[in-house]
Amino acid sequence: MTTLVLLTITGLGLAALYFLVASGLSLIFGLMDVLNFAHGAFLTIGAYGTWWAAGNLPGAGESGWGFVLAVVFGVAVGTLVAALIELLLIRPLYQRHIEQVLVTVGLSLALVALVRAVWGADPRPFPRPGWARGTTSILGANVPNDRFLLIVSAVVVLVAVLAFLRFTRVGLIIRAGVENRTMVTALGIDVRKAFTLVFAIGGAFAALAGALGGIYLGSISPGQGTSLLIFAFIVVVIGGMSSITGTAAAAVLVGLVQQFANYYAASGVGDLSVVLLLAVVLLARPSGLRARLA
Amino acid sequence: MSTSASAAPAARSTAGGPVLQVAGLTCAIGGAVIVDDVTFDVAPGEFIAVIGPNGAGKTSLFNLLSGLLPATGGTVTLAGTDITGASPSARARRGLGRTFQASSVFAGLSVRENVRLAAQARLGGSMRPWQRVRPGDAAQEVATGALARVGLAGRGDDLAGALSHGDKRKLELAILLATDPAVVLLDEPMAGVSIEDVAGLTEVIGSVHREEGKTVLMVEHHMDVLLGLADRVAVMHHGKLLALDTPARVTSDPAVQQAYLGESL
Numbered sequence: 072m073t074t075l076v077l078l079t080i081t082g083l084g085l086a087a088l089y090f091l092v093a094s095g096l097s098l099i100f101g102l103m104d105v106l107n108f109a110h111g112a113f114l115t116i117g118a119y120g121t122w123w124a125a126g127n128l129p130g131a132g133e134s135g136w137g138f139v140l141a142v143v144f145g146v147a148v149g150t151l152v153a154a155l156i157e158l159l160l161i162r163p164l165y166q167r168h169i170e171q172v173l174v175t176v177g178l179s180l181a182l183v184a185l186v187r188a189v190w191g192a193d194p195r196p197f198p199r200p201g202w203a204r205g206t207t208s209i210l211g212a213n214v215p216n217d218r219f220l221l222i223v224s225a226v227v228v229l230v231a232v233l234a235f236l237r238f239t240r241v242g243l244i245i246r247a248g249v250e251n252r253t254m255v256t257a258l259g260i261d262v263r264k265a266f267t268l269v270f271a272i273g274g275a276f277a278a279l280a281g282a283l284g285g286i287y288l289g290s291i292s293p294g295q296g297t298s299l300l301i302f303a304f305i306v307v308v309i310g311g312m313s314s315i316t317g318t319a320a321a322a323v324l325v326g327l328v329q330q331f332a333n334y335y336a337a338s339g340v341g342d343l344s345v346v347l348l349l350a351v352v353l354l355a356r357p358s359g360l361r362a363r364l365a
Numbered sequence: 366m367s368t369s370a371s372a373a374p375a376a377r378s379t380a381g382g383p384v385l386q387v388a389g390l391t392c393a394i395g396g397a398v399i400v401d402d403v404t405f406d407v408a409p410g411e412f413i414a415v416i417g418p419n420g421a422g423k424t425s426l427f428n429l430l431s432g433l434l435p436a437t438g439g440t441v442t443l444a445g446t447d448i449t450g451a452s453p454s455a456r457a458r459r460g461l462g463r464t465f466q467a468s469s470v471f472a473g474l475s476v477r478e479n480v481r482l483a484a485q486a487r488l489g490g491s492m493r494p495w496q497r498v499r500p501g502d503a504a505q506e507v508a509t510g511a512l513a514r515v516g517l518a519g520r521g522d523d524l525a526g527a528l529s530h531g532d533k534r535k536l537e538l539a540i541l542l543a544t545d546p547a548v549v550l551l552d553e554p555m556a557g558v559s560i561e562d563v564a565g566l567t568e569v570i571g572s573v574h575r576e577e578g579k580t581v582l583m584v585e586h587h588m589d590v591l592l593g594l595a596d597r598v599a600v601m602h603h604g605k606l607l608a609l610d611t612p613a614r615v616t617s618d619p620a621v622q623q624a625y626l627g628e629s630l
Contacts, residue, residue, distance in 0.1 A: 239497055240485055240504075243474070247482050250471045257431065257465075258486040258544055259457030 073212035078330050080209070084218035084287060086326025087225030091280035092303035093310070093318045094232060095273025101249040101313025102262075102269050104168065105161060108175040110277055111300030112182035113149045117278025118197070118291040119186055121145030125198045133198035141198070146278045152182075153274020157267045165263075179297060187293040194292040197285035217286045224283055228276060229319050236315070241265060249313050302329075305345055309352045311359030320360050324348065384409040384444055384580050385430075385461075385548055391438035392429055399425045401604035402439070407548070412574050412581045413609075414591040417601030418625065423584045426601065427550050430582075431463045432456045443548065457486070462546030464537045464554060472526030476517060476536055479525050480508035483543035511539040515569050531562030538569060542577075549573070551583040555590060563590065570594065588616075600624065 092114060099107050124131045124144035131141040156178065164170045203220055206213040236242040248255045248262050255262050277296075284299070285291045306325050310317035325345050333341030352359065383406035392400040400422045407413060415423050428434040430441055432453040440449045448456055457463075471479050481498070484507035498505075512518050515535040520528065525536060534554055541549060554570060555563055567590050574581050574594065585591050591598065591612065598615040600607040602624040608615050615621055 243478055243482055243485070243498060247471045247474060247478075250473050251469065253433075253453075254465075254469050254471070255482070256452075256454045257433075257457055257463060258483050258540070259454050260482070260486045261454055 072210060074334070076210050076212040077214060078334055079327065080212075080214050080218050080222075082327040082330035083323065084221040084326075085330060086322040086324075087221040088280050088284055088287065088299065089303055089306045089326055090225045090319055090322035091228060091276045091283070092299055093306040093322055094228065094315060095269075095276045096303055097307045097310060097313055097315065097318045098232075098245070098269050099273050100307065102245055102252070103161075103266050104166075105171050106175070107270075107273070108172065108300070109156065109178035109182065110175075110273065110303070111296030111298075112179045113153055113274045113277035114281040114284065114296035114299060115183060115186055115291075115293055116152055117145045117149040117281030118285045118295065119145075119190060119281075119293075120148035120278065121282040121285065122195060122197055122291055134200040138198060138200045142279070142282045145282045146275050149278020149281065150271050150275040153277075154267055154271040156274075157270035161270070162263065162266070179300075183293045183297060190293070192293060194290040197289055197291050199286050199289060203286050217283075221283050221287060224279065225319075225322075228279070229315070232272075232315055241268060245269060302345060305349050309349055309359055314359070317360040382445065383407055384411075385582075386442040387430070387439070388442070389439035390426075390429055390436055390441060392425060392434055393437045399604050400429055403601075403604075403606045404439075405599065405606060405609050407580055407582065409547075409580055410574075410578045412583070412594055412596045413599055414595035414597075414612075415582060415584045415599045415601060416586070416588075416591070417607075421601040422604040423601050424552055425604070427463060427552050427582070427584065431461060431550060457544065457546070460545075460547035461550070462541045462544045462548070463550035463552065464541055465552055470525040470528075470533050470536050470540070472524070474525055475521065476523050476525050476528065477505075477508050477512065477521035479536060480511050480539050480543045481505060483540045484508050484511070487544045507543050507545075508539075511543040514542055514573075515539045516565070529562075531558045531566065534558055534562075534566055535569065538566075538573070542573065546579070548580045548582070551581065551585075553584050553586065555585060555587055563587065567594065 092110060096107060096110050099105055121141045121144065124141035125133050125138060128141065128144055131137050131144060160174050160178070161171060164174060199217070203217040205216050207216055207219070236246055244255060244260055244262065244265050248265060252262055281296065284295065302325060306321045307318060309325065310321035325348065328348050329341035329345050332344040333339070385407040388404050390400060390403045391398065403426060415426065417423050425434060429436050432451060436449055440447055442448065443456070443459055443461055446459065448459060448461070451459070471482070474482070481504050484504040488504055488507070509521070512521055515538050517532060517535055517539060520532070525533070528536060538554070551570065555566060558566060570581070570583070571594055573579055583594070595612055597609055598612050599609045600615060600621050607624055608618050608621050610618070
């Protein structure tokens with residue numbers, strides 16, 4: 072029983088991480104038809120931004136509000152980088168999909184190489200605030216608190232995104248743009264502003280995932296974002312490519328399957344089973360769990 | 366023909382001159398000339414029907430006017446401003462609105478959200494991400510008015526995808542009305558609409574033209590629909606403008622009859 076609880080909550084924590092990365096990917100793909108391979112780099116930037124701020128930024132630190140400030144800094148840097156990349160590199164290649172893929176793949180390699188050049192390839196110990204280091208007893212299982220931090224953050228982000236899409240003027244434009252971009256343009260709306268915004272939001276979530284992932288794993292390394300990105304892409308595909316609720320459901324599914332398979336079969340089987348899950352879902356429901364943004 | 370000018374965007378402010386001028390408009394794609402040297406003027410408040418056999422270039426002409434196709438020659442002037450190179454969204458903001466041949470509403474949004482989006486586009490306002498949709502704001506009022514105009518007042522909360530085909534066409538009109546265009550391009554608004562709905566839709570289009578003084582260009586195959594609405598009929602054939610005259614004179618034109626030989630008018 073305790074193992075089951077621990078595995079479930081850890082799986083959900085992993086799912087939260089996947090969701091934070093995949094939600095941005097899914098919004099970007101849904102609205103702009105851009106497969107953003109540089110998304111993993113946003114995660115790395117968020118993680119290193121937070122780590123750097125915790126050690127160097129005045130007022131920031133490794134615990135309490137100082138750490139919150141460090142995370143805010145990391146997220147802000149990730150958001151800024153994402154917005155700049157959209158404005159300077161993606162926008163000029165609007166609707167040239169092959170070039171966009173080349174640019175984002177190139178960026179993912181270049182940004183990671185840059186981080187490696189500055190801070191080295193070795194993992195760096197990531198600051199973990201006191202509370203996150205403790206455990207909470209649930210049904211006899213001692214669950215590390217950082218899992219709850221991940222899950223709560225992801226739920227807050229999910230609710231915030233859904234409310235944003237549902238209740239704001241830009242949210243309406245984004246939902247309409249995901250359905251039919253040409254028509255939105257024909258109405259006289261400049262969707263490119265929404266593109267930049269969506270890219271920045273995606274960058275912010277990925278950077279937050281970087282900071283939270285650092286707490287979860289206890290260390291950060293330059294290649295972390297790229298390896299997480301693969302699973303995030305699988306989550307986006309299973310979730311139906313452009314649906315936020317579908318992405319959330321798919322993230323939970325992938326996180327749990329991966330955890331349980333890793334524990335009950337053998338370490339590494341989890342990754343394989345996720346790919347199998349992708350195949351099964353695509354065979355049964357070719358358009359994913361949810362085909363529309365909701 | 367009505368010229369009752371209500372509150373007007375830029376495109377209606379020309380005093381007396383043509384609201385839309387098309388001069389030598391040409392579009393060639395890979396050697397094939399799909400719209401060939403088309404020239405005509407449209408007076409404010411005029412209703413022009415565009416007819417022609419399939420593949421005559423009617424929709425291509427509309428795509429050139431609304432900016433979805435690039436012109437390879439000639440100019441399009443809206444209210445005295447050359448818009449030949451303008452983007453589709455810039456043209457829409459200047460008062461050139463259009464519907465599409467295939468029914469095009471946002472199926473996943475509610476009926477009201479569909480129209481609201483258009484109203485937002487016209488009223489402008491911010492792209493600030495925290496700007497909320499408020500039930501009583503200006504865009505919402507425009508949306509409510511436009512829905513009432515086309516007879517969909519009670520359907521605001523339904524998903525647009527759940528509407529019947531005829532109602533979707535009405536919703537498209539409401540979307541267009543909410544952008545308050547000076548010039549309206551309707552691409553086969555009756556396509557796929559059931560016989561019972563044609564009369565109602567014709568009435569709505571007619572009243573938009575008469576009562577709000579909109580300039581309308583409409584591609585349509587139903588001649589009976591056109592004859593009651595159109596001031597002039599433009600006949601396209603092989604990408605050229607074959608004739609542009611009153612409905613009576615166009616239907617008796619030998620060249621038009623020649624072009625339509627073997628096809629139902």
